[in-house]
Amino acid sequence: MLKHGARSIGNALPGGGQVNLAPAVSTSFVGEGNYTYTAPADGYAEVYAFAPGGGGRYYGGASNMASGAGGGAGRFDPFKIQKGQAISITIGAVGAGGTSAAPTGGTGGNTTVQKPDGTTGVATGGTGGFTNSSGVLAGGVGGSASGFDLNSNGGNGGGAGTRPTSGQNNGSIPPNFDGRGGGVGGIGAGMQFPLPTHDASNARPGATPGNGGNGTTTSGQNGGIGGAGQVMIAFSEIKP
Secondary structure, three states: OEEEOOEEEEOOOHHHOOEEEOOOEEEEEEOOEEEEEEOOOOEEEEEEEEOOOOOOOOOOOOOOOOOOOOOOEEEEEEEEEOOOOEEEEEEOOOOOOOOOOOOOOOOOOOEEEEOOOOOEEEEOOOOOOEEOOOOOEEOOOOOOEEOOOEEEOOOOOOOOOOOOOOOOOOOOOOOOOOOOOOOOOOOOOOOOOOOOOOOOOEOOOOOOOOOOOOOOOOOOOEOOOOOOOEEEEEEEEEOO
16 A cells, blocks of 8 residues: 555555655646656656647637547556656647638647656547538547556537537546546537637637637637646655
């Protein structure tokens, strides 16, 4: 049994042994780039990974908009790590908002995490809001995850609609620090309250980590960009 003081964080030790751990210290990596986390001491680490969100579609009419989807998410359960060992991280770009030249919202990049033993988890980004084959505006499709101990899909983006409840679709569990849920899809049309805020040129971006960017019903306005990807590591040093 692993314990942060009195808090149990998992049954990760063979044979049910017990080890005392210092309080967890959290480190966060946000946005596109390649990162390395190096263990400062012998201990245990938990890793939570979120992929970027998709972008919202460009203006598609006064009563229609299509938002990007949330990125997938994954979690590595507590694992032992030695001082100086590294966790490798790559976070892709957010999905771009749709423009007049390229109306479909962009797809978010992947978030990849590799443990010191080579085990690799990949969370994929949400896709952007688009116009489907029937000519109807539709929200993007949520990202997925694989290779982690726990994998979760992102929420689909909101599409065009007329009912007050249409156009917002969350992941299986909303995204938070426990790493159990993918990103939330952006808000679609259909008289959602509160309506998404925006500036003169761009619809509301997706929140970090990994939420979808919103579409827009404002003429000439670009779709919102997706929320940034993020990796969070909670490290606990082994105490004597």
